[in-house]
Amino acid sequence: xxxxxxxxxxxxxxxxxxxxxxxxxxxxxxxxxxxxxxxxxxxxxxxxxxxxxxxxxxxxxxxxxxxxxxxxxxxxxxxxxxxxxxxxxxxxxxxxxxxxxxxxxxxxxxxxxxxxxxxxxxxxxxxxxxxxxxxxxxxxxxxxxxxxxxxxxxxxxxxxxxxxxxxxxxxxxxxxxxxxxxxxxxxxxxxxxxxxxxxxxxxxxxxxxxxxxxxxxxxxxxxxxxxxxxxxxxxxxxxxxxxxxxxxxxxxxxxxxxxxxxxxxxxxxx
Amino acid sequence: xxxxxxxxxxxxxxxxxxxxxxxxxxxxxxxxxxxxxxxxxxxxxxxxxxxxxxxxxxxxxxxxxxxxxxxxxxxxxxxxxxxxxxxxxxxxxxxxxxxxxxxxxxxxxxxxxxxxxxxxxxxxxxxxxxxxxxxxxxxxxxxxxxxxxxxxxxxxxxxxxxxxxxxxxxxxxxxxxxxxxxxxxxxxxxxxxxxxxxxxxxxxxxxxxxxxxxxxxxxxxxxxxxxxxxxxxxxxxxxxxxxxxxxxxxxxxxxxxxxxxxxxxxxxxxxxxxxxxxxxxxxxxxxxxxxxxxxxxxxxxxxxxxxxxxxxxxxxxxxxxxxxxxxxxxxxxxxxxxxxxxxxxxxxxxxxxxxxxxxxxxxxxxxxxxxxxxxxxxxxxxxxxxxxxxxxxxxxxxxxxxxxxxxxxxxx
Numbered sequence: 001x002x003x004x005x006x007x008x009x010x011x012x013x014x015x016x017x018x019x020x021x022x023x024x025x026x027x028x029x030x031x032x033x034x035x036x037x038x039x040x041x042x043x044x045x046x047x048x049x050x051x052x053x054x055x056x057x058x059x060x061x062x063x064x065x066x067x068x069x070x071x072x073x074x075x076x077x078x079x080x081x082x083x084x085x086x087x088x089x090x091x092x093x094x095x096x097x098x099x100x101x102x103x104x105x106x107x108x109x110x111x112x113x114x115x116x117x118x119x120x121x122x123x124x125x126x127x128x129x130x131x132x133x134x135x136x137x138x139x140x141x142x143x144x145x146x147x148x149x150x151x152x153x154x155x156x157x158x159x160x161x162x163x164x165x166x167x168x169x170x171x172x173x174x175x176x177x178x179x180x181x182x183x184x185x186x187x188x189x190x191x192x193x194x195x196x197x198x199x200x201x202x203x204x205x206x207x208x209x210x211x212x213x214x215x216x217x218x219x220x221x222x223x224x225x226x227x228x229x230x231x232x233x234x235x236x237x238x239x240x241x242x243x244x245x246x247x248x249x250x251x252x253x254x255x256x257x258x259x260x261x262x263x264x265x266x267x268x269x270x
Numbered sequence: 271x272x273x274x275x276x277x278x279x280x281x282x283x284x285x286x287x288x289x290x291x292x293x294x295x296x297x298x299x300x301x302x303x304x305x306x307x308x309x310x311x312x313x314x315x316x317x318x319x320x321x322x323x324x325x326x327x328x329x330x331x332x333x334x335x336x337x338x339x340x341x342x343x344x345x346x347x348x349x350x351x352x353x354x355x356x357x358x359x360x361x362x363x364x365x366x367x368x369x370x371x372x373x374x375x376x377x378x379x380x381x382x383x384x385x386x387x388x389x390x391x392x393x394x395x396x397x398x399x400x401x402x403x404x405x406x407x408x409x410x411x412x413x414x415x416x417x418x419x420x421x422x423x424x425x426x427x428x429x430x431x432x433x434x435x436x437x438x439x440x441x442x443x444x445x446x447x448x449x450x451x452x453x454x455x456x457x458x459x460x461x462x463x464x465x466x467x468x469x470x471x472x473x474x475x476x477x478x479x480x481x482x483x484x485x486x487x488x489x490x491x492x493x494x495x496x497x498x499x500x501x502x503x504x505x506x507x508x509x510x511x512x513x514x515x516x517x518x519x520x521x522x523x524x525x526x527x528x529x530x531x532x533x534x535x536x537x538x539x540x541x542x543x544x545x546x547x548x549x550x551x552x553x554x555x556x557x558x559x560x561x562x563x564x565x566x567x568x569x570x571x572x573x574x575x576x577x578x579x580x581x582x583x584x585x586x587x588x589x590x591x592x593x594x595x596x597x598x599x600x601x602x603x604x605x606x607x608x609x610x611x612x613x614x615x616x617x618x619x620x621x622x623x624x625x626x627x628x629x630x631x632x633x634x635x636x637x638x639x640x641x642x643x644x645x646x647x648x649x650x651x652x653x654x655x656x657x658x659x660x661x662x663x664x665x666x667x668x669x670x671x672x673x674x675x676x677x678x679x680x681x682x
Contacts, residue, residue: 055450055581056567058459059305059466064450077579103303103566108580130566132309134293134302155307157469162310180307181467 003096003124004149004172005119008207008228017224018046019268021261022100022211024067025050026076027191027240031247033071036240036257037088041095043258044265049231052081052101054058059129061184063234063241070247078105078114082121089122098151098172099186100127106139111196115142125149125172133166140169151175154200156192163203173207176200176227178214187213193226217267224268232264286533286609289600294483295571297596297606299599302482303566307466316484318389323491328388332381339413342495344368346503348659351630359653361514361646363633363663364500364528371540373636373665374496374524375406375477381492382475382603383410391473393417394527397461399426399520400638402435402665403477408442418442420461424452426590432669451584454520454594458568478521479598482569486598493527500660501531508658514539514649517662518642519612520556521597524664529610539611542601543645545587545615556585557613558597559605572599588617588673589637591665617646621677624667637673638664 001009011018021040026033040048053071057064078101085097099118106114106128118126126148131138136150143150149172154163157180165176176196178188188196193210200208210223211231223230239260243252289296301660302312302404322328336342347363364414366374394416398404404420411418420437424446427434437444458481465474476485479493497515504512516531517525520544544557555561558573565574567582575583576597585595604610615623620637623644627635635643639662646661653659667674675682 055583056455056459058462058568059307061463072581079579102575104576105580108576108578129305130303130305132304132570134309137597153306155305155310158312159306159310165304177305177307180469182463185467197439205306 001173002147002149003094004047007094007096008173011046016269017210017227018229019044019220019224019265020047020049020229020231021045021236021264022049022051022231022235024064024071025030025052025081026071027067027076027237028051028070028244028247028249029074030080030084032253034087035082036254037084038091039254040261041092043103043261044269045095045261047096047098047229049098049100049233050081050085052078052099052105054105057102063183063237066241067237075269077081078109082117082123083241085123086121086195087120089109096124098125098127099123099124103128103131110138112142115139115148116148118130119146119148123148125151127151127153127175129153132216153177156180156196160199160202167204170204170206173209173229174204175231176202176208176210177212178210179212181212183212185213187215187219190222197226207210221270222263230268236260287530289603290487291481294601296600297509297573298482299563299602300486301571302569303571304482304569305466307469311469312482312484314389319385319484319488322385322388328384330335330495332384335380336377337550337680340370340380341368343499346477346500346507347611348507349569349631353650354625355630356647356650358650358655359657359659362504362512362658363661364496364660366496366524366662366664367633367635367666371402371406371409372668373402373406374493374527375403377490377495377527378412378477378492378523379403379406379475381572382488383414386473387414387476389473391420391593393468394475395419395421395461395464395472395473396475396477397454398422398477399457399593400589400636401426402431402636403439403671404442404444405433405436405440407475408440412440419464420444421457421464421559422448423454423457424448426453426457429673430590430669431672447669453585453590453676455582455585462568472582478507478523479526479600480521480568480570480596486570486600487572489523490526490530490600493523494530496527497529497531500528504658504660511535511538512658513537513653513662514659515539516541516543516642516646516659518592518638518664519597519601520545520594520638521596522601523620524662525631526598527529528601528660529604530664533609540604540609541645542610542612543642544612544614545589545641546616547586549616550614554586555614556587556594556613559602560596560614562595564602567596572596572598572602573605588620588677589641591636591638592641613645615641615644621674623647624674633663634661636667637670639664640667
């Protein structure tokens, strides 16, 4: 079983959903983001999503755009992100790591080389925002060979028939983009989610993570119960950004994010 | 004028004009690299566009607006004085700057707005660089009473003030984008963010032959009216096809519009002129084909200015309309198969050509097409006097007089 399968199976036994915090690699610098990454499991992260900085994050709102810019300024490259995961795996071999980013850096790295190196580094899954099912053949075979899950995204605009098409060969888990919009802006209501999830579960037996617009402990709790996991991204980055001094980390940076994460985790576990 | 070779007619087999394939690809270029949220919209748009193509009523409606509102056909002008000054090939201008709103942009916008209306959309978003596409979009939104939001880089808002004011007058909301260098690339990102957040009522009216399928194909089809007319007009004037067609390229819509009807005419050399900025090797350039490599941005695979890690670089050009680190995917394909040639022209050369054109022909060209003209000035003297060059004068230069004055050290 993959780390992702193992983790979701264990949580199912516990009778709760997962909390998936997000951090942008090298934001605001490599060391700080690595420190945060290593501390996240103890603070309640069940899986972790690492954003790969890209110059043109056209599906992201202002918070993650700014984080990506800070990351790039601090020297983030795909290679450096994999290095970060490699170091994380030296002390944590259980917490699933999923990379989220845009296609061009992967394309530039080389799809086959990337899938191989990512799996070697200890990455479990990848989410490529601008690679819909129609273009997924670029990575599919390489990812399968390397044992990486390509996490499929579905959205409120995905029709019932299209859900079957998109999820036909999905693996790992399914990521439900719960709003039509960019990250960190609007939120879906619990009622919206209650309506959407049965539609998705018709098309897949994989766990469903809900993301985009989840910021409060109550929202995280609701999403982790209606779905199987809640992804919290912009809200954590906002907290982190507020601790920065001229774009640089301060001693408050890591503790502030971890404290917020603990609050989210407590709600998900309650 | 008749539409014997209508750009909306089905493509021929064994033709360079038959692309894209059903995945929206021209060779390895093109495609649909967008978030899943947008994918269903692209499929819906594709369907709506096919239905429009197949509907004679759509063709009739478009022809009506092109003739009586846009002012087509645009003339093909023999630039006698320029020809004499250059002392070589005969130079013709395709006068797209005479269209309503002052550029070729309205050809595409008129087509897409009719598609958007068929789809029942009530709000339009668009990106713009020089503001020509923004003005054209704001214009049709005024005409049809649709809400209009234009995203424009903050740098471009500053250097293209007259167009910003025009858009305001036309009732559009202009949103300056401060991300990145505040140019066309950033405006494109922001327009896509708006679209994804407002999918139910909003139509994204792309201004060039780039973006996810079916935009490159659809914009090309609507702009092909340029080349279709040139073919007929040059046959009337000269009794034969031109030897060379030259057009400036940012995203590449005016170039694709004049090239496409000639793709199967092997004797016609097609030259796209990219903005070299301070020079092709200066690091401050917008020449995506000359200095970029294939990658994925804004929904399509195409030549991009990018670093070795796949991060997109900022383009540079004196011309806001060419200041984009990518290019339409069909151009990338035409380059790779060798059917079209892509060259660079610097800011300085374009400024010089801008003045020559104004002085010799009494036509103030947009800085965009001044790039094309600069290349014509290089090649015409090397060609025989009975050879023919057609330059697409895709826009008028009124919007650029402040930029030009600034560079010439003149205070207005």
